[in-house]
């Protein structure tokens with residue numbers, strides 16, 4: 001039986017955190033527990049940036065340093081190197097959002113290409129990623145998903161989006177770098193699913209390099225996975241499944257209600273958990289055809305994966321299985337998995353402070369819910385602080 005306590009080791013989880021960093025994390029997670037404070041802070045941040053008030057230093061010293069690796073990939077190097085020394089890999093995510101012009105999409109694609117090349121060169125960075133709406137207008141993904149006919153101009157625009165995706169996937173294939181596409185809102189996701197399926201067909205013939213994201217708060221995802229698997233078997237390609245629960249639940253439910261269609265989201269958290277665990281088990285039971293990237297902060301699902309791996313006698317560092325958490329969150333899972341020898345990887349966002357604010361505000365909002373892992377996060381951070389107080393004689397962490 002898997003030791004169900006490995007995530008409780010706070011000493012290894014927070015080894016790289018200085019006392020000051022530990023205090024900052026405790027302060028931030030405590031503040032984020034107050035949803036009214038987060039709401040007010042979110043509005044104030046947006047307004048201050050709009051009015052060009054000098055709040056960037058404040059953001060940088062607090063929430064930015066907690067959740068981002070730096071402004072440039074160079075800034076992230078000390079962080080990724082330190083983590084790699086602990087057997088924890090990285091994914092660099094240039095988290096700039098909300099761009100709208102073709103020039104901006106081209107330049108975002110160039111940036112992603114350079115990060116694929118960076119992943120090739122660096123041992124620490126094991127995956128590259130992109131967000132579909134980061135390289136093409138949301139509305140064009142939406143129109144294609146909803147099969148709304150395109151004008152000639154839009155047809156050309158869609159061609160360019162497809163070309164950008166193909167350029168990234170073909171480069172990843174050429175350099176043998178694993179690349180995944182993020183999952184987004186259901187009403188634009190069908191076009192992304194179709195395109196990523198095409199990319200798997202083209203580039204996942206021998207090994208899995210291209211991954212698509214399955215958001216398991218969607219009740220249709222196990223069927224989607226089975227269908228993709230079946231096509232892969234019939235047509236001779238392998239499946240890359242990045243599995244997460246999903247980050248757009250409120251938006252999804254609100255839209256479904258407004259437009260009067262059944263919500264694509266599971267009816268409860270428990271139903272999402274069951275769905276996530278079923279998708280996870282399906283992947284781990286078909287590793288000959290499927291590689292899985294498990295993006296979760298949920299301990300029960302993580303322990304389930306470890307148990308299935310043990311039952312199947314798989315090696316801990318089986319290259320078809322990756323565990324991932326966001327930088328600044330759930331270190332107790334990432335570092336303890338890495339310490340035991342599993343493939344663990346942190347998603348490290350970076351970018352100019354002002355441009356990563358939408359990402360940071362999502363993290364703050366996500367962390368207001370004590371139903372998730374946040375309460376646990378805070379209690380482990382406090383436990384580590386206590387542990388250090390009682391263990392003054394030895395220095396296990398940076399000062």
Ligand SMILES: Cc1cc2nc3c(=O)[nH]c(=O)nc-3n(C[C@H](O)[C@H](O)[C@H](O)COP(=O)(O)OP(=O)(O)OC[C@H]3O[C@@H](n4cnc5c(N)ncnc54)[C@H](O)[C@@H]3O)c2cc1C
Nearest residue numbers: 182183244245246247268269272295296297298324325372
């Ligand atoms: C490495 C990584 C990559 C990610 N990439 C993406 C991505 O590409 N796209 C994306 O959308 N998200 C992504 N996420 C975020 C992810 O989808 C979750 O929002 C987040 O990880 C919290 O879920 P959890 O499994 O960690 O933990 P938990 O705290 O156990 O689960 C919280 C999640 O459960 C679901 N949930 C909560 N309440 C309910 C309810 N009442 N009914 C139904 N479901 C409910 C929601 O999805 C919520 O986010 C990523 C996360 C990680 C760690």
